[in-house]
Amino acid sequence: xxxxxxxxxxxxxxxxxxxxxxxxxxxxxxxxxxxxxxxxxxxxxxxxxxxxxxxxxxxxxxxxxxxxxxxxxxxxxxxxxxxxxxxxxxxxxxxxxxxxxxxxxxxxxxxxxxxxxxxxxxxxxxxxxxxxxxxxxxxxxxxxxxxxxxxxxxxxxxxxxxxxxxxxxxxxxxxxxxxxxxxxxxxxxxxxxxxxxxxxxxxxxxxxxxxxxxxxxxxxxxxxxxxxxxxxxxxxxxxxxxxxxxxxxxxxxxxxxxxxxxxxxxxxxxxxxxxxxxxxxxxxxxxxxxxxxxxxxxxxxxxxxxxxxxxxxxxxxxxxxxxxxxxxxxxxxxxxxxxxxxxxxxxxxxx
Amino acid sequence: xxxxxxxxxxxxxxxxxxxxxxxxxxxxxxxxxxxxxxxxxxxxxxxxxxxxxxxxxxxxxxxxxxxxxxxxxxxxxxxxxxxxxxxxxxxxxxxxxxxxxxxxxxxxxxxxxxxxxxxxxxxxxxxxxxxxxxxxxxxxxxxxxxxxxxxxxxxxxxxxxxxxxxxxxxxxxxxxxxxxxxxxxxxxxxxxxxxxxxxxxxxxxxxxxxxxxxxxxxxxxxxxxxxxxxxxxxxxxxxxxxxxxxxxxxxxxxxxxxxxxxxxxx
Numbered sequence: 001x002x003x004x005x006x007x008x009x010x011x012x013x014x015x016x017x018x019x020x021x022x023x024x025x026x027x028x029x030x031x032x033x034x035x036x037x038x039x040x041x042x043x044x045x046x047x048x049x050x051x052x053x054x055x056x057x058x059x060x061x062x063x064x065x066x067x068x069x070x071x072x073x074x075x076x077x078x079x080x081x082x083x084x085x086x087x088x089x090x091x092x093x094x095x096x097x098x099x100x101x102x103x104x105x106x107x108x109x110x111x112x113x114x115x116x117x118x119x120x121x122x123x124x125x126x127x128x129x130x131x132x133x134x135x136x137x138x139x140x141x142x143x144x145x146x147x148x149x150x151x152x153x154x155x156x157x158x159x160x161x162x163x164x165x166x167x168x169x170x171x172x173x174x175x176x177x178x179x180x181x182x183x184x185x186x187x188x189x190x191x192x193x194x195x196x197x198x199x200x201x202x203x204x205x206x207x208x209x210x211x212x213x214x215x216x217x218x219x220x221x222x223x224x225x226x227x228x229x230x231x232x233x234x235x236x237x238x239x240x241x242x243x244x245x246x247x248x249x250x251x252x253x254x255x256x257x258x259x260x261x262x263x264x265x266x267x268x269x270x271x272x273x274x275x276x277x278x279x280x281x282x283x284x285x286x287x288x289x290x291x292x293x294x295x296x297x298x299x300x301x302x303x304x305x306x307x308x309x310x311x312x313x314x315x316x317x318x319x320x321x322x323x324x325x326x327x328x329x330x331x332x333x334x335x336x337x338x339x340x341x342x343x344x345x346x347x348x349x350x351x
Numbered sequence: 352x353x354x355x356x357x358x359x360x361x362x363x364x365x366x367x368x369x370x371x372x373x374x375x376x377x378x379x380x381x382x383x384x385x386x387x388x389x390x391x392x393x394x395x396x397x398x399x400x401x402x403x404x405x406x407x408x409x410x411x412x413x414x415x416x417x418x419x420x421x422x423x424x425x426x427x428x429x430x431x432x433x434x435x436x437x438x439x440x441x442x443x444x445x446x447x448x449x450x451x452x453x454x455x456x457x458x459x460x461x462x463x464x465x466x467x468x469x470x471x472x473x474x475x476x477x478x479x480x481x482x483x484x485x486x487x488x489x490x491x492x493x494x495x496x497x498x499x500x501x502x503x504x505x506x507x508x509x510x511x512x513x514x515x516x517x518x519x520x521x522x523x524x525x526x527x528x529x530x531x532x533x534x535x536x537x538x539x540x541x542x543x544x545x546x547x548x549x550x551x552x553x554x555x556x557x558x559x560x561x562x563x564x565x566x567x568x569x570x571x572x573x574x575x576x577x578x579x580x581x582x583x584x585x586x587x588x589x590x591x592x593x594x595x596x597x598x599x600x601x602x603x604x605x606x607x608x609x610x611x612x613x614x615x616x617x
Contacts, residue, residue: 231459231461232458232459234442234446234450235453237437238436238437238439238450239437241403241433242431242433242437244402244422245403246426246451246454247421247424247425247426247453247454249422292439295461
């Protein structure tokens with residue numbers, strides 16, 4: 001008995017089963033609500049029975065008409081799925097950026113992903129027309145985000161005596177430059193300003209499952225890499241010098257984590273625009289309530305980020321129905337007060 | 352095998368030569384103290400020994416040149432305690448100590464029960480087992496320093512390198528930490544290299560001292576041989592009185608050139 005108790009005590013307290021269950025439960029609950037709510041009320045119980053009807057050997061009959069079925073599977077489900085992916089991605093990438101920079105205010109856009117994606121999308125919106133514009137926009141945003149962060153990383157690396165602060169400054173430099181170009185292009189093409197603006201504020205727009213299928217592979221790779229590095233992110237908390245003195249190749253870990261987080265973020269912004277604050281709100285709420293270890297923060301950011309963004313999207317499409325609010329407005333509306341709270345309660349670590 | 356053998360060590364930082372032609376040898380089980388004025392290069396020597404700065408010359412850890420050892424292997428052989436460790440305030444003591452197990456884990460590996468046992472026993476050995484679940488930000492200076500030492504112990508290295516381990520501790524906490532290091536050295540047959548600021552402490556704990564000045568060895572020998580009033584005046588520019596009772600040495604700073612009459616003010 002005593003031996004058993006010592007054995008138990010020997011395990012490092014990490015993500016508890018209860019919190020993991022809460023995280024997964026929030027994803028399921030948010031998804032169900034988002035599937036049910038909309039211009040056509042599908043009802044939770046019919047959605048439940050519709051889902052069960054796809055389970056073999058249960059012999060549950062779906063109560064849905066063909067139209068309802070199409071609304072559920074061709075319109076709402078893809079949008080909910082994209083919301084889950086983007087929310088999970090932005091929150092986990094934000095957590096990773098905060099770990100790599102030891103800075104509570106870092107977010108996935110810190111190194112120029114947003115500015116790069118914004119420029120890419122703006123160029124396409126301004127200079128191509130009709131269907132081509134819609135198809136090219138995600139690709140341009142994806143490439144823009146990767147190029148922006150890549151340029152910031154190379155610039156930061158080329159500076160002597162580089163530190164994480166140098167890298168952040170390089171990110172600020174690149175972002176300012178790309179934003180300047182983006183603003184110029186936007187001003188030269190006033191007829192598309194509104195479209196650019198809508199894109200920048202963020203929107204989850206799906207046409208069937210195409211967006212989900214395109215974004216998913218990048219995000220899966222990103223999550224796998226980030227989750228495998230969760231313990232090393234904890235080690236980085238003691239600073240570069242001490243992390244290397246316990247045997248960690250700090251610049252390599254930083255490069256791998258940044259590359260993975262950026263890849264996923266680029267895939268997210270390609271299909272959702274620039275949704276603000278999710279990457280900061282979610283990891284910080286988890287740190288404040290559950291714990292600061294990345295063994296806790298990363299998996300829970302995935303879950304709560306997904307649930308949060310899907311619920312934000314429900315508000316975005318119902319509050320002013322039949323019009324839609326940009327989802328970035330909803331996340332920022334709840335995010336800004338929370339962000340102020342974080343500023344007031346956390347100590348600044350590093351720069 | 353000699354835990355640490357340094358020969359012709361030369362380190363440049365930002366183009367300035369900080370260490371120039373230093374030789375050191377620390378025997379198994381020995382405690383070598385590194386003293387010298389501010390800017391003499393003590394910390395740089397320790398960082399080089401920890402594999403954290405590029406160097407010219409030779410640094411052998413248990414027989415092998417550190418430039419040829421992987422980062423992880425260096426971390427298994429030498430545990431470095433910096434002068435001002437980064438203390439993440441929200442991390443628990445146990446999570447912090449587990450960081451010391453990093454060189455024994457795979458790249459993406461997680462600490463196993465055995466690793467956590469090593470950490471808990473390191474905390475127990477330092478009499479702070481009860482702090483395991485406390486947050487670092489809530490600890491006193493002395494408790495914090497024990498947590499830092501426990502992390503170094505968890506690293507399971509046979510050479511421990513301490514950079515001014517008692518900075519910012521009160522005299523009681525200083526003594527406790529140094530006695531702990533002395534105990535650990537005996538019970539775990541560790542070898543200790545430490546940079547020391549306080550010359551009285553330097554006179555009492557290490558077996559041998561090396562005084563470096565401007566990146567070079569100035570004097571070395573037993574504490575009684577190195578800590579003389581002339582030597583300290585020459586290298587520190589300080590006026591001190593060295594008091595010895597045969598076993599231990601105390602270095603007491605004295606205010607230079609003070610006229611008694613003036614001080615009384617009559």
